[in-house]
Amino acid sequence: MTVAVVTDSTAYLPTGMAHAHGVHVVPLKVTLGQREGRDGVDMGPAEVTEALSDPDATIGTSRPAPAEFAAKYRELLAGGATGVVSVHLSRRLSGTWEAARFAADEVDPSLVRVVDSRSTGMGLGFAVLAAADAALDGSAGDVVEAAAAEVAARTRVFFCVDSLEHLRRGGRIGAAAAWLGSALAVKPVLHVTDGLIEPLEKVRTLARATTRMVELAERAAGQGAAQLAVHHLGAPERAKELVHRLADRLPAARPCLLSEVGAVLGAHAGPGLLGVVVVPPAVP
Incomplete structure:
Protein backbone atom coordinates (compact mmCIF):
# COMPACT_ATOMS: atom_id res chain seq x y z
CA MET A 1 0.00 0.00 0.00
CA LYS A 29 -8.07 18.48 -23.89
CA VAL A 30 -7.29 19.88 -27.33
CA THR A 31 -9.70 21.32 -29.90
CA LEU A 32 -8.63 21.34 -33.56
CA GLY A 33 -11.42 22.92 -35.59
CA GLN A 34 -14.47 20.75 -34.98
CA ARG A 35 -12.48 17.93 -33.39
CA GLU A 36 -11.86 17.60 -29.67
CA GLY A 37 -9.63 14.99 -28.10
CA ARG A 38 -7.42 14.14 -25.16
CA ASP A 39 -3.80 15.25 -25.20
CA GLY A 40 -1.55 12.24 -25.76
CA VAL A 41 -4.49 9.88 -26.20
CA ASP A 42 -6.59 11.06 -29.13
CA MET A 43 -4.32 13.85 -30.34
CA GLY A 44 -0.56 14.09 -30.44
CA PRO A 45 2.22 16.19 -31.95
CA ALA A 46 1.53 15.11 -35.54
CA GLU A 47 -2.09 16.26 -35.41
CA VAL A 48 -1.29 19.64 -33.89
CA THR A 49 1.64 20.24 -36.25
CA GLU A 50 -0.63 19.59 -39.23
CA ALA A 51 -3.30 21.88 -37.83
CA LEU A 52 -0.81 24.69 -37.18
CA SER A 53 0.23 24.62 -40.82
CA ASP A 54 -3.17 26.12 -41.66
CA PRO A 55 -3.19 29.83 -40.68
CA ASP A 56 -7.00 29.78 -40.54
CA ALA A 57 -7.24 26.79 -38.22
CA THR A 58 -8.83 27.26 -34.82
CA ILE A 59 -6.91 25.53 -32.06
CA GLY A 60 -7.74 25.53 -28.38
CA THR A 61 -6.76 23.76 -25.18
CA SER A 62 -8.60 23.23 -21.91
CA ALA A 153 12.07 24.48 -7.06
CA ARG A 154 15.49 23.49 -8.48
CA THR A 155 14.38 22.99 -12.07
CA ARG A 156 15.26 25.37 -14.92
CA VAL A 157 13.55 25.37 -18.33
CA PHE A 158 14.98 27.10 -21.41
CA PHE A 159 13.47 27.01 -24.88
CA CYS A 160 13.36 28.73 -28.22
CA VAL A 161 10.56 28.99 -30.76
CA ASP A 162 10.48 29.82 -34.45
CA SER A 163 7.84 32.48 -33.82
CA LEU A 164 6.16 34.15 -30.86
CA GLU A 165 2.84 34.17 -32.71
CA HIS A 166 1.47 30.95 -31.23
CA LEU A 167 2.33 32.03 -27.69
CA ARG A 168 0.66 35.37 -28.39
CA ARG A 169 -2.54 33.72 -29.64
CA GLY A 170 -2.73 31.55 -26.55
CA GLY A 171 -2.10 34.42 -24.15
CA ARG A 172 1.04 32.73 -22.77
CA ILE A 173 3.60 35.24 -23.99
CA GLY A 174 3.91 37.46 -20.90
CA ALA A 175 6.61 40.13 -21.11
CA ALA A 176 7.89 38.70 -24.39
CA ALA A 177 5.04 40.59 -26.09
CA ALA A 178 7.45 43.52 -26.29
CA TRP A 179 9.48 41.50 -28.80
CA LEU A 180 6.67 40.95 -31.29
CA GLY A 181 7.65 43.87 -33.49
CA SER A 182 11.09 42.41 -34.13
CA ALA A 183 10.08 38.74 -34.03
CA LEU A 184 10.93 38.16 -37.68
CA ALA A 185 14.49 39.35 -37.17
CA VAL A 186 15.31 37.29 -34.08
CA LYS A 187 15.03 33.86 -32.53
CA PRO A 188 13.75 34.41 -28.99
CA VAL A 189 15.18 32.40 -26.12
CA LEU A 190 12.67 32.11 -23.30
CA HIS A 191 12.52 30.45 -19.90
CA VAL A 192 9.96 29.47 -17.30
CA THR A 193 10.40 31.49 -14.15
CA ASP A 194 8.06 31.96 -11.20
CA GLY A 195 5.52 29.84 -13.06
CA LEU A 196 5.41 32.05 -16.16
CA ILE A 197 6.96 32.03 -19.62
CA GLU A 198 9.28 35.03 -19.76
CA PRO A 199 11.76 36.41 -22.31
CA LEU A 200 15.42 35.77 -21.60
CA GLU A 201 17.30 37.13 -24.60
CA LYS A 202 17.16 37.62 -28.36
CA VAL A 203 19.61 36.06 -30.79
CA ARG A 204 19.85 36.36 -34.56
CA THR A 205 19.86 32.76 -35.74
CA LEU A 206 18.49 29.36 -34.82
CA ALA A 207 22.03 28.00 -34.50
CA ARG A 208 22.92 30.73 -32.02
CA ALA A 209 19.73 30.07 -30.04
CA THR A 210 20.68 26.40 -29.72
CA THR A 211 24.23 27.27 -28.66
CA ARG A 212 22.90 29.72 -26.11
CA MET A 213 20.61 27.08 -24.60
CA VAL A 214 23.57 24.72 -24.24
CA GLU A 215 25.48 27.47 -22.42
CA LEU A 216 22.55 28.23 -20.15
CA ALA A 217 22.01 24.54 -19.39
CA GLU A 218 25.70 24.08 -18.57
CA ARG A 219 25.62 27.02 -16.16
CA ALA A 220 22.42 25.81 -14.50
CA ALA A 221 23.59 22.20 -14.17
CA GLY A 222 26.77 22.86 -12.25
CA GLN A 223 29.37 20.13 -11.82
CA GLY A 224 27.41 17.17 -10.47
CA ALA A 225 24.98 14.57 -11.78
CA ALA A 226 22.31 16.93 -13.07
CA GLN A 227 19.15 15.58 -14.66
CA LEU A 228 18.53 16.72 -18.23
CA ALA A 229 15.74 16.53 -20.78
CA VAL A 230 15.32 17.86 -24.30
CA HIS A 231 11.93 18.65 -25.82
CA HIS A 232 10.97 19.45 -29.38
CA LEU A 233 8.00 19.71 -31.71
CA GLY A 234 8.60 18.49 -35.23
CA ALA A 235 12.38 18.92 -34.96
CA PRO A 236 13.79 15.45 -34.14
CA GLU A 237 17.21 15.92 -35.74
CA ARG A 238 17.82 19.25 -34.03
CA ALA A 239 16.73 17.68 -30.74
CA LYS A 240 19.14 14.74 -31.14
CA GLU A 241 21.97 17.14 -31.94
CA LEU A 242 21.14 19.10 -28.79
CA VAL A 243 21.22 15.90 -26.71
CA HIS A 244 24.71 15.09 -28.06
CA ARG A 245 25.98 18.60 -27.38
CA LEU A 246 24.72 18.48 -23.81
CA ALA A 247 26.39 15.10 -23.27
CA ASP A 248 29.69 16.53 -24.50
CA ARG A 249 29.50 19.61 -22.31
CA LEU A 250 28.07 17.90 -19.20
CA PRO A 251 29.77 14.49 -18.89
CA ALA A 252 28.85 14.17 -15.19
CA ALA A 253 25.13 14.58 -15.88
CA ARG A 254 22.71 11.69 -16.04
CA PRO A 255 21.69 10.45 -19.50
CA CYS A 256 19.55 13.08 -21.18
CA LEU A 257 15.88 12.23 -21.73
CA LEU A 258 14.37 13.08 -25.12
CA SER A 259 10.65 13.71 -25.61
CA GLU A 260 8.52 15.37 -28.25
CA VAL A 261 5.90 17.61 -26.66
CA GLY A 262 2.27 16.81 -27.26
CA ALA A 263 -0.70 18.70 -28.60
CA VAL A 264 -1.32 21.09 -25.69
CA LEU A 265 2.16 22.57 -25.37
CA GLY A 266 2.65 22.28 -29.12
CA ALA A 267 -0.48 24.34 -29.78
CA HIS A 268 0.94 27.21 -27.73
CA ALA A 269 4.62 27.02 -28.77
CA GLY A 270 4.30 26.00 -32.42
CA PRO A 271 6.40 23.75 -34.69
CA GLY A 272 10.14 24.13 -34.30
CA LEU A 273 10.04 24.35 -30.51
CA LEU A 274 13.32 23.22 -28.96
CA GLY A 275 13.90 23.19 -25.23
CA VAL A 276 16.18 22.05 -22.41
CA VAL A 277 15.14 21.16 -18.87
CA VAL A 278 17.81 21.03 -16.15
CA VAL A 279 17.60 19.83 -12.56
CA PRO A 280 20.92 20.56 -10.84
CA PRO A 281 22.04 18.28 -8.02
CA ALA A 282 20.65 19.07 -4.59
CA VAL A 283 22.94 21.05 -2.33
CA PRO A 284 24.07 18.76 0.53
Missing part, protein backbone atom coordinates in the same frame (compact mmCIF):
# COMPACT_ATOMS: atom_id res chain seq x y z
CA THR A 2 1.70 3.22 -1.16
CA VAL A 3 0.87 6.80 -2.00
CA ALA A 4 -0.38 7.13 -5.59
CA VAL A 5 1.10 9.82 -7.84
CA VAL A 6 -1.05 11.63 -10.41
CA THR A 7 -0.05 14.20 -13.01
CA ASP A 8 -1.42 15.73 -16.19
CA SER A 9 -0.47 15.15 -19.80
CA THR A 10 1.77 18.22 -20.09
CA ALA A 11 4.56 16.47 -18.18
CA TYR A 12 5.43 14.81 -21.52
CA LEU A 13 7.40 12.02 -19.93
CA PRO A 14 9.19 9.84 -22.50
CA THR A 15 7.10 6.95 -23.80
CA GLY A 16 6.52 4.24 -21.19
CA MET A 17 8.07 6.19 -18.32
CA ALA A 18 4.81 7.05 -16.56
CA HIS A 19 3.76 3.39 -16.55
CA ALA A 20 7.19 2.23 -15.42
CA HIS A 21 7.09 4.58 -12.42
CA GLY A 22 3.47 3.94 -11.52
CA VAL A 23 2.37 7.47 -12.44
CA HIS A 24 -1.28 8.08 -13.36
CA VAL A 25 -1.90 10.69 -16.08
CA VAL A 26 -5.07 12.77 -16.48
CA PRO A 27 -4.99 14.37 -19.95
CA LEU A 28 -5.83 17.92 -20.88
CA ARG A 63 -8.01 21.76 -18.48
CA PRO A 64 -9.53 18.48 -17.28
CA ALA A 65 -12.77 18.92 -15.39
CA PRO A 66 -12.56 18.64 -11.59
CA ALA A 67 -14.84 15.60 -11.85
CA GLU A 68 -12.17 13.77 -13.88
CA PHE A 69 -9.60 14.31 -11.16
CA ALA A 70 -12.09 13.37 -8.44
CA ALA A 71 -12.92 10.11 -10.24
CA LYS A 72 -9.23 9.23 -10.52
CA TYR A 73 -8.53 10.04 -6.86
CA ARG A 74 -11.48 7.93 -5.69
CA GLU A 75 -10.42 5.06 -7.95
CA LEU A 76 -6.88 5.06 -6.52
CA LEU A 77 -7.99 5.32 -2.90
CA ALA A 78 -10.56 2.57 -3.39
CA GLY A 79 -7.80 0.46 -4.92
CA GLY A 80 -5.74 0.62 -1.76
CA ALA A 81 -3.60 3.75 -2.05
CA THR A 82 -2.89 5.31 1.33
CA GLY A 83 -3.05 8.78 -0.20
CA VAL A 84 -2.64 10.69 -3.45
CA VAL A 85 -0.10 13.33 -4.47
CA SER A 86 -1.22 15.14 -7.62
CA VAL A 87 1.50 17.21 -9.35
CA HIS A 88 0.59 19.64 -12.14
CA LEU A 89 1.73 22.34 -14.51
CA SER A 90 1.98 25.90 -13.31
CA ARG A 91 -1.26 27.39 -12.08
CA ARG A 92 -0.14 30.64 -13.77
CA LEU A 93 -0.26 28.91 -17.17
CA SER A 94 -3.38 26.78 -16.79
CA GLY A 95 -6.41 26.09 -14.63
CA THR A 96 -5.38 22.45 -14.26
CA TRP A 97 -3.97 22.87 -10.74
CA GLU A 98 -7.16 24.64 -9.70
CA ALA A 99 -9.31 21.79 -11.08
CA ALA A 100 -7.19 19.26 -9.17
CA ARG A 101 -7.46 21.36 -6.00
CA PHE A 102 -11.27 21.48 -6.26
CA ALA A 103 -11.32 17.71 -6.71
CA ALA A 104 -9.03 17.13 -3.73
CA ASP A 105 -11.29 19.23 -1.51
CA GLU A 106 -14.30 17.25 -2.70
CA VAL A 107 -12.73 13.81 -2.20
CA ASP A 108 -10.72 14.28 1.01
CA PRO A 109 -8.10 17.03 1.44
CA SER A 110 -6.44 15.03 4.21
CA LEU A 111 -5.67 12.24 1.73
CA VAL A 112 -5.13 14.13 -1.55
CA ARG A 113 -2.29 16.65 -1.82
CA VAL A 114 -1.94 18.90 -4.89
CA VAL A 115 1.41 20.36 -5.94
CA ASP A 116 2.00 23.28 -8.30
CA SER A 117 5.25 22.50 -10.17
CA ARG A 118 5.39 26.11 -11.42
CA SER A 119 6.54 24.68 -14.74
CA THR A 120 5.52 22.39 -17.58
CA GLY A 121 7.03 19.69 -19.79
CA MET A 122 9.79 17.85 -17.99
CA GLY A 123 9.99 20.83 -15.66
CA LEU A 124 6.84 19.19 -14.33
CA GLY A 125 7.96 15.68 -15.25
CA PHE A 126 11.07 15.60 -13.08
CA ALA A 127 9.01 16.71 -10.06
CA VAL A 128 6.54 13.91 -10.83
CA LEU A 129 9.35 11.34 -11.04
CA ALA A 130 10.75 12.53 -7.70
CA ALA A 131 7.31 12.04 -6.14
CA ALA A 132 7.01 8.59 -7.72
CA ASP A 133 10.42 7.52 -6.38
CA ALA A 134 9.49 8.67 -2.88
CA ALA A 135 6.17 6.86 -3.09
CA LEU A 136 7.82 3.63 -4.24
CA ASP A 137 10.16 3.92 -1.25
CA GLY A 138 7.08 3.79 0.97
CA SER A 139 7.18 7.43 2.06
CA ALA A 140 4.11 9.08 3.57
CA GLY A 141 2.08 11.63 1.63
CA ASP A 142 3.77 14.69 3.13
CA VAL A 143 7.21 13.34 2.21
CA VAL A 144 6.10 12.51 -1.35
CA GLU A 145 4.63 16.00 -1.68
CA ALA A 146 7.84 17.59 -0.38
CA ALA A 147 9.98 15.55 -2.81
CA ALA A 148 8.01 16.91 -5.77
CA ALA A 149 8.11 20.49 -4.52
CA GLU A 150 11.85 20.38 -3.80
CA VAL A 151 12.77 19.16 -7.28
CA ALA A 152 10.37 21.62 -8.90
